[in-house]
Amino acid sequence: MFDVAIIGCGPTGAFAANLLGKAGLSVLVLEKEARPYPLPRAVHLDHEMMRLFQSAGVIDRVEPDMRDTEGHLHVGADHGVIRYMGTVGKPRPFSWSNDYFFFQPELEDHLRDALEAYANVEVRLGTAFAGLAQDADGVTLDLTTAAGNEHIRARFVIACDGARSAVRKALGVELDDLDFDEPWLVVDAEVDGPVRFPDLSGVPAAANLQTLSVMVCDPARPTTVVPGRGNHRRWEFMLLPGEDDQAMMRPEAVAALLAPYLDGVPHEIVRATTYHFHGLVAQQWRKGRVLLAGDAAHQTPPFFGQGMCHGLRDIANLAWKLPLVLDGSAPESLLDTYQAERDPHVRAVISAAVATGRYICVLDPMAAATRDETMRAAAKDRESGTAADLIPAIATGIVAAGTPGAGDRFIQPRVGGRLLDDVTGAGWRLFTAVPAPIDIAARGAATVIDLATLDDGGAVAGWLEERGVAAVLVRPDHYVFGTGQPAALIAQRDALLARAPHGLAGPEPVAAHQGASS
Numbered sequence: 001m002f003d004v005a006i007i008g009c010g011p012t013g014a015f016a017a018n019l020l021g022k023a024g025l026s027v028l029v030l031e032k033e034a035r036p037y038p039l040p041r042a043v044h045l046d047h048e049m050m051r052l053f054q055s056a057g058v059i060d061r062v063e064p065d066m067r068d069t070e071g072h073l074h075v076g077a078d079h080g081v082i083r084y085m086g087t088v089g090k091p092r093p094f095s096w097s098n099d100y101f102f103f104q105p106e107l108e109d110h111l112r113d114a115l116e117a118y119a120n121v122e123v124r125l126g127t128a129f130a131g132l133a134q135d136a137d138g139v140t141l142d143l144t145t146a147a148g149n150e151h152i153r154a155r156f157v158i159a160c161d162g163a164r165s166a167v168r169k170a171l172g173v174e175l176d177d178l179d180f181d182e183p184w185l186v187v188d189a190e191v192d193g194p195v196r197f198p199d200l201s202g203v204p205a206a207a208n209l210q211t212l213s214v215m216v217c218d219p220a221r222p223t224t225v226v227p228g229r230g231n232h233r234r235w236e237f238m239l240l241p242g243e244d245d246q247a248m249m250r251p252e253a254v255a256a257l258l259a260p261y262l263d264g265v266p267h268e269i270v271r272a273t274t275y276h277f278h279g280l281v282a283q284q285w286r287k288g289r290v291l292l293a294g295d296a297a298h299q300t301p302p303f304f305g306q307g308m309c310h311g312l313r314d315i316a317n318l319a320w321k322l323p324l325v326l327d328g329s330a331p332e333s334l335l336d337t338y339q340a341e342r343d344p345h346v347r348a349v350i351s352a353a354v355a356t357g358r359y360i361c362v363l364d365p366m367a368a369a370t371r372d373e374t375m376r377a378a379a380k381d382r383e384s385g386t387a388a389d390l391i392p393a394i395a396t397g398i399v400a401a402g403t404p405g406a407g408d409r410f411i412q413p414r415v416g417g418r419l420l421d422d423v424t425g426a427g428w429r430l431f432t433a434v435p436a437p438i439d440i441a442a443r444g445a446a447t448v449i450d451l452a453t454l455d456d457g458g459a460v461a462g463w464l465e466e467r468g469v470a471a472v473l474v475r476p477d478h479y480v481f482g483t484g485q486p487a488a489l490i491a492q493r494d495a496l497l498a499r500a501p502h503g504l505a506g507p508e509p510v511a512a513h514q515g516a517s518s
């Protein structure tokens with residue numbers, strides 16, 4: 001019996017296999033296709049993902065293909081700026097740039113290649129999920145392969161099988177529709193030269209149009225222009241009422257749409273496809289021993305490039321909880337905190353993306369002019385944030401709610417030139433300015449970091465001072481459990497995990513997997 005079966009080896013599933021493999025669990029990954037999906041979908045990810053790639057031990061593989069960027073710029077009907085979410089000169093709380101562009105098939109290749117390091121992770125391509133049955137000990141999965149049908153057993157299943165998730169359907173889980181459904185034409189091209197933006201005005205001096213994602217909120221044709229990695233560029237064009245998506249994908253229609261941006265610039269179209277951008281969230285993310293993650297659990301309009309990022313956050317959340325449940329250190333009910341923590345987060349970001357989508361998709365010129373006026377007036381009164389500011393704190397779950405900073409993502413300063421997590425490890429960490437009871441470290445309840453010994457230029461001490469607290473307990477997914485006195489924090493954490501306070505050592509590494517058993 002496997003500890004965990006992961007269904008689907010897209011970015012969510014492949015990332016899950018890396019984190020769970022690193023945790024020493026026996027993992028089976030089932031993927032119906034023989035090869036990864038070859039065309040780019042996601043192009044943007046944020047700094048939290050870079051930190052998660054560090055946690056999964058894949059950062060050295062993925063970083064060289066990332067292109068850091070400088071945020072988002074929205075222009076109105078008159079092509080003047082209405083919103084600037086630039087990151088130039090803004091803080092870098094995790095020591096990574098706030099935003100990156102990448103090529104999804106390359107990222108997926110890296111995540112799959114990294115699995116070769118784990119004898120405890122088995123990947124079966126060309127194997128499709130067909131059905132499941134659950135009992136008190138685990139899940140039996142019915143699988144379809146070229147050779148016929150087979151069954152395997154796993155104690156838990158993570159369904160990472162994408163938007164049309166067969167697992168979600170088999171579980172009878174419905175989706176909440178957050179009321180956004182717009183057809184867009186997505187065009188990817190390799191471009192040999194700078195993209196042209198002929199008539200923009202009011203662009204801030206710090207903004208480099210070649211490294212920003214630019215949303216042209218022109219009612220004549222709402223359009224997003226995104227710089228990819230290397231020479232890759234992405235355009236997303238809203239389809240207007242009455243336009244036929246098949247006709248709009250034809251080369252002559254695509255060429256006409258690209259002409260203002262690529263006039264005289266050599267380029268090659270990689271693909272042109274229409275998508276419906278949705279805002280959808282599963283009503284239940286856990287049914288017994290089966291957990292939904294990634295697009296199987298939610299779909300986000302891509303206006304802030306967060307759809308895939310949600311999936312990686314889902315996995316970071318599960319990856320420290322599943323080992324505790326599997327080794328009996330925590331009850332299965334710990335897994336109920338998964339949806340409690342992740343669902344509000346996903347809905348908040350989808351709501352922001354839907355709200356943005358609504359103003360981007362305005363097609364009435366009068367309404368667009370009013371929108372532009374209102375947004376420019378609002379921008380004068382407040383400093384524009386970065387897209388990273390969209391991410392809310394965890395309010396309910398394994399957090400010491402009400403303590404300053406609880407549920408926030410903890411900072412990652414550099415420590416003597418290295419990144420904090422690389423120095424401390426990514427388990428439970430207690431950063432303290434006051435002496436901590438010796439037994440916290442001795443019984444493995446957390447890694448204790450005495451701030452007097454941390455060569456981080458005072459960054460963590462400053463974080464504590466800002467909140468007027470003595471210590472902070474940070475979770476393995478880098479969210480703040482809570483702040484206060486060391487012993488009290490550990491006691492509160494242990495009580496919330498509903499387990500005896502006897503340490504949090506991870507599970508024993510599982511020997512190389514011994515083949516499917518039932």
Ligand SMILES: Cc1cc2nc3c(=O)[nH]c(=O)nc-3n(C[C@H](O)[C@H](O)[C@H](O)COP(=O)(O)OP(=O)(O)OC[C@H]3O[C@@H](n4cnc5c(N)ncnc54)[C@H](O)[C@@H]3O)c2cc1C
Pocket residue numbers: 007008009010011012013030031032033037041042043044045127128129130160161162163165166186275293294295296302304305306307308309310311
């Ligand atoms: C145009 C567009 C732009 C986007 N831009 C961004 C962006 O900039 N940033 C961002 O973060 N996100 C973006 N997204 C969203 C992002 O692409 C998805 O959120 C992400 O691909 C979801 O990953 P996943 O692994 O959950 O699902 P998928 O990538 O869909 O992978 C699911 C996997 O499961 C497999 N599978 C399906 N059924 C079965 C079965 N029965 N048995 C076994 N295997 C099965 C599939 O073959 C596939 O490999 C964008 C999406 C689109 C369409």
